[in-house]
Amino acid sequence: MDLLSRSIRTGDLSRRSRLIIYYLFGLAALVLTYTVIYNTGMSVLEGREQSIFRSFQTVTETMTTTGYGADSPWESPWMNLFMVFMQLSGIGVGFFTLRVIIIPLFTGAEIDLDRRLSPKRDHVIVCEYDRDSAVLLDELEQLGIDYVLISSDEEEAIDLSDEGYSAIYGSPQDTSAFERASITNARAVITDAGEANVDTILTVRSIRPDVEIIALTDDSSLQDVLETTGADSVLSPRAVLGHRLAQKAASLFSSELHDTVGIAEGLEVTEISVRRGSALDGVSIRNSRIRERTGANVVGAWIDGELQLPPDPDAVIGPNTVLLVSGNHDALEELGETARPVRSRGREEEVVVAGLGEVGHAALSVIEDENDIPATTVDVTDGPDVDVVGDVASRDVLREAGVESAGVLLVCVPDDSTALLTTVLARSLNPDVEILVRMSDSDATTKALRAGADYVLSVPRISARMVARELRGEEVLGAGSQIRIDRVPAEPFAGKTLAQSGIYERTGCRVIAAEHGGELTVSLDPDRTIAADDRLVIVGTDEAVQRFLSVFDVSPRPLEK
Known part of the structure; x- marks a missing residue:
């Protein structure tokens, strides 16, 4: 844009x-x-x-x-x-x-980024955000939250400003940078300055003792230090990502639901992964009879790394398919049980954790402590929790870790190239293993799916959603989801039917429910006329929902649990 x-x-x-x-x-x-x-x-x-x-x-x-x-x-x-x-x-x-x-x-000569800023009030100041700044800034713009990004990298600040983002060049440890960013009118400060987080927090507190400070860190052990220094909230995206991957792995071994969103009383939406050997494996969506068997409705599906909204009825559900479904809690739990293979626990239900950094340790704690699932760990550096020492991007090391017979592989290494190579090698060793991958670059998500991953989460997307939730209390099907849900006003479509609205054709989002006069309708008739005071519940990828909000110039409304 x-x-x-x-x-x-x-x-x-x-x-x-x-x-x-x-x-x-x-x-x-x-x-x-x-x-x-x-x-x-x-x-x-x-x-x-x-x-x-x-x-x-x-x-x-x-x-x-x-x-x-x-x-x-x-x-x-x-x-x-x-x-x-x-x-x-x-x-x-x-x-x-x-x-x-x-x-x-x-030529960009003598560019004064400060002069490009519009007047700011009730905005957020973002300091040294290095987790793909555009992802977070797009998230803030989508939520209607004004911002100023302070970057000590002049080239990055100029590039972001040239792309239309509100960015200035300066040091977050310098009071003048915050004054230029209008801190006196700001509602919050987000700092992601690594080791300089403490310095940044103290600088902010010296100017605005009352402003809210949200600190991001890759070391969750520093939470008490940052809070003592003056941070109101401390977020550890990598730890959260590790928990999400582990919860997703645990859900493959049980029917317990994670990351459900309550749309209305008795109606929830969630994602359910289909396991190899389950009753749904190899069956077309049309013949799966999911609604008749469980009462759940299939809203969409990730099939071979591609999101289908709605899914093709003739599409075959495979072991790498993730179903986006809606229904009451019991129906979703029954579908989760149907998506699991019918067999007793054995070696095939053990987990291999590749990489024991912040993400890997967080995942390991969930798998072993909370779910009591056997796990084998691999890392290039020896340590108390490391079972196999070696490079995970090696067939011999993966064989030693037991990937050939394991049920799940969690790829938690920080380098995306290593993660992609590990995914390809693991898939060649065990075509049936479930591979869940952490990526550092949000743009690499598609590559990981093409490499053979069944589920992928990126650090930038997790970080952006955590910040958005902290700032606005926004609900989007959980920080670790690949799908987003928002409730939006229907004024742009007043007098049109759903079929005439062009929502899916223009944005890729699907309307899954409509609220009128406090009453929610789930099974929508395409010929239903939309009223100006309706509220539509839309679902899509992050990019699709951002496109919807931009094309139709509307703001999302919080979903009510």
């Missing part, structure tokens, strides 16, 4: 944008004034009547120095003086245009 569309969407132009607009209006007024004076002078002083358009052409030629008009020479000294003045002012306008518009636009 370019800078202009972002400015229009927020309804507030930056200082630089306003300067350019004022300049263009001023230039137009100057040319119009010159045209009127010249046309009058030609008539009164030179005795030559001509159209206003002829005078406009002469003024334009003179100011742009492309010529001095076909009306020369002029007999009146006043007209000659006016022409000289107009020529000099045209040169001045040309230099001003070059300095203010042309040079910053094409």
Whole structure:
């Protein structure tokens, strides 16, 4: 999305944008004034009547120095003086245009990022966010939360600003950077400055003792230190990601539901992974008779890494399929049991954890302590919890860890290239193993699915959702989900039917329910007319929901549990 569309969407132009607009209006007024004076002078002083358009052409030629008009020479000294003045002012306008518009636009010379900021109030200041800044900033924009990003990397700040994000260059340990970001009007500060988190928190507290501070850290053991320093909330995205992966792995061995969202009383939405050897494995969605057997409705499905909303009835459910389903709690639990293989626990239900960093340790604690599932750990560095020492991107090491007969492999290594190679090798050793992968780059999610992963979570997406939930209490089917659910106003579609709305065709989102007068309708007729005071419940990927909010210019409403 370019800078202009972002400015229009927020309804507030930056200082630089306003300067350019004022300049263009001023230039137009100057040319119009010159045209009127010249046309009058030609008539009164030179005795030559001509159209206003002829005078406009002469003024334009003179100011742009492309010529001095076909009306020369002029007999009146006043007209000659006016022409000289107009020529000099045209040169001045040309230099001003070059300095203010042309040079910053094409060369980026002497860029003042502060001048690009629109006036801020009740906004969030983000400091040194290094988990793919665009993911978080898009999340904040989607929620209608204004922000300023402070980055000590000047090149990154310029790149983000050029893409239309509110970013400035500065040090979060410098009070002047926060003053330039209008901290006196801010609602919260988010710091992700690593070892400089403490310094940043102390700097903020010295300026605004009352502002909310949210600290992100990759070391969950520092939570008490950061809170003592002055942080109101401490988030550890990698630990949360490890918990989510472990919970997803545990759900493969039980019918217990995780990350359900309550849409209304008696109606929940969740994701359920289909296991190899289950009653659903190898069956088409049409023939699965999920609704008849369990009472749950299939809203969508991840099939071979592609989200289908709604799924093709003839699509075959495979062991890497993740079903997005709705229904009451009992129905969803019954479907979860149906998606499991019918067999007793054995070696095939053990878990291999590859990588014992922050993510791996968090996953291991959930698997062993909370679910009592046998686990084998692999890491390149020996330690008290490491069972196999070696590079996980090696067939021999994976064989030693028991991947060939394991039920689940959790790939928790920090390097995405290593994670992708490990996924491919594990899939070649055991086509039936469930592979759950952590990725550091959100753009690598699709690559992991193509490499053979059954489920993928990215650190940037987890981080952005945790921050969004902390700021707004927003509910989106859990931080570890690949799907997003939002309740949105229906004003843009008033008087249209669902079939005429073009929601799915234009955005990729699907409407799964509609609320009217406090009553929620789940089984929607495509010919149902949408009322202006309706509330629609939409589902889609993060990108699809962002596209919906942007295309139809609406803001999400919190889902009620």
